[in-house]
Amino acid sequence: MSRAFTREEDSENAIAGIGERPVSQHRNLVTPKGLAMIDAELAGLRAALANAETASDRERIALVSRDLRYWNARRENAELSVPEPNSGVVRFGMTVSLEGEDGAAVSWHIVGEDEADPAKGSISHVSPVARALFGKAVGDTIAVNGREWEVVGLG
Incomplete structure (x- = not known):
């Protein structure tokens, strides 16, 4: 050519x-x-x-x-995408506080792929944790990598 x-x-x-x-x-x-x-x-x-x-x-x-x-x-x-104010379930753009069965606490802000930075507390909406969290409310649990986490707060 x-x-x-x-x-x-x-x-x-x-x-x-x-x-x-x-x-x-x-x-x-x-x-x-x-x-x-x-x-x-x-x-x-x-x-x-x-x-x-x-x-x-x-x-x-x-x-x-x-x-x-x-x-x-x-x-x-x-x-x-901006989450609905006062949404009772996990949505894109929200910060979710979790507590593990061992008492460990973690918070994740669910964001877009390009802005995700797990070291700074933000995860992509396509990550396994975010996918497991979508639609969950305070008190619900998720299992990720063999560990159980309870949703303890939404923001």
Whole structure:
């Protein structure tokens, strides 16, 4: 095949030896904070692309362009979701407090995939724990990885 018939983005990726960032097949639910995070990523990447183009840094252009394609796709299919006030059951965007059978306590804020950070107390809505929690109320229990947890609070 002639090089004249290759897509520009393919040649950009070949320069840096990178592939595309995979876009999740799950619904792209986002909290207001998650939507703002996506918008901030896009703004930062647009500025980075302008700087890379000014410097004629082809490898950096390829990397930033790839990330821009990813975040543009995530922004296009983002679905802002805010839980109903005073909902009695676990929904996307809520913080859920759990207590284990051993008395251990943990709280998880259920958020979109891109904003999830378990080390900071937020989990993706497609995680096994979040899926087990959806629709549960205070007093209900879930079993995850062989451990039982009771829902003790919703926020």
